[in-house]
Amino acid sequence: MAIPDEEFLLKTTSACAGCPSSLILRYVTKAAGADTVLVIPACCTSVIQGVYPTTAMNIPVYNVAFASAAAVASGMSEAFRAEGRKTNVICYAGDGGTIDIGIQALSGALERGTDFLYICYDNEAYSNTGMQRSGATPLGAMTTTTPGGKKDQKKDLDAIVAAHNPVYQATACAAYPQDLYNKVEKALSIPGPKFMHVLAPCPPGWRFPSEKTIEMGKLAVKSGLWVLYERENGKLSITGASKAAMKKRIPVEDYLSVQGRFRKITAAETAEVQKTVEDTIARLQREVDGIC
């Protein structure tokens, strides 16, 4: 599917150099088109969209309280449908606003069958406020509130969402915009609750040079730490670059060692990360094969 030239996120925003979130947002909005409202809780995008009275967005953006995005979207979507409008309602929220404080509202909206698309762009920490630990922060990663490295595993958001049986669920990564675009376009063609989880490698937070955002995303996918897939009507399909990674992967060290945030990760923790990768891929492969 050809990506349109039209831009809904304008140039020269206040995003950090190499920001994956603004890259993702750019392709999400291209896929969604002009008849779209973004619902945004507190997150990096609160800053990226610009400061009153200016805006960097060419579609309406509704800023809402941290815990409330999916619930606001429920009301908005119901109101649009009641008025006979097909306007896309897209929650665009970070991992903190999704995995932690916003999970109740997300769960409620998915359970109620809200006609909306919820996109979690995951930079694996509270990046907007200077990189504190979130439930999405992976094992071994240093943040300002886990200065010795996080001792707990990343929360499995996708499994939590899958338990709600949304009509469409997908993962994506800032490093693969065509895959991301295709999934957003497909999601928005289906009525009902849709969810996408997009990995957003964050240069200042993950401590890598800002020109390496795409490279970092590709390493995440090639190591199998991030698997690109979609689940439509309960049927799982591996997509794009992850098809190769399901068969042959680079070691997780290749991904961890180039990021400053993993400077304190232990050998045992690295082995645990590798084991999690193998377990996840085996589980997803069983699902693809219809064995689960």
Next chain:
Amino acid sequence: MLTFGTGNKAVAMAVRDAKPVVVAAYPITPQTEIVEEIANFVTDGSLDARYIPVESEHSSMAACIGAAATGVRTFTATSSHGLVYMCEMLHMSAGARLPIVMANANRALGPGWNIGAEHSDSISMRDTGWLQVYVSTVQEAYDATVMAFRIAEHTDVLLPVMINLDGFLLTHITQTFETVEPGDFIPPTATPHAIDINNPGGYGTLTPGNTHFKFRHDIERGMQASVPVIVETEADFARRFGREYHLYEEYRCEDADVVIIAMGTLGKEMEVAVDILRDEGVAAGAIRMRWFRPFIVPDLDGKEVVVIDRDYSFGFGGVVANELQAKCGCKPFSVIAGLGGQEVTYDDIAEFVRIRCPGKEHWFGVDD
């Protein structure tokens, strides 16, 4: 049409008659009957609205915000812990200038766990930018709810309105009441800042210190503008439907030396107390304050004042008593009574007047 029902049912029927497009609600005692009745109206087709059964009160207000942002009429109801749980969203809805209407069944906050009437829930929301009206009868619960939509949605106001009714004392008592057909009494919702795909903008974006205060001041402008809108709405309601309401209701105040002031159901009890005191030769009167926000001060010049607060601001005092003192300079005898459904009779209220001591505070039922 004359009918019979509880305060809760009256609110639900008023909502049905006002025809909101979206109702989002979570049940909580003693409000539950309101949302059950509305769910019934939506199910049987007598209300053509989207009913969103949300997972929390935080989300019920959030869903109302999302719906109201598109320019449609919205309603929700809550009580007590539900209200304080949605506190953040009350600030958001008023700050976003969304004319959401909500009924609150006034109830105490725990611990200890208590479901009785108390105004601490709504009083603690006084600085959120919501208008607050307190009603005293089933009929008034109906009428105030109908009027709330017109007041909230008036383009001079564009602020949310909370209708407060005492838990159980009003939510669960049954009285005869009359419904109306609002018709053009409630004009179509016309939110000037409703989301417009053809004219996109950023709503609630980062707003620095050199502009933020202007939005805050605009909320106060809306609050001030609500006073004439309330007066005009209540006058038009009286003209069309024959029932008269005022910013506050006075009873035998013309020649009174001492006036008792309260909100909610205690306001009706006061009138009986006034009659008792008059028989004893005390020139008593009563003022039932209906609107707590905006705070409209009655003329108390030259009168002794006894204020009954069904609330308390710890470390400070009864809220209504202190706000009256701050606004009009009177030195009320401040009585704290009726917390958590504590029974307060008209005899008790008459006794408050007999033992009055200007400037002092008295906790009903506390001996020391």
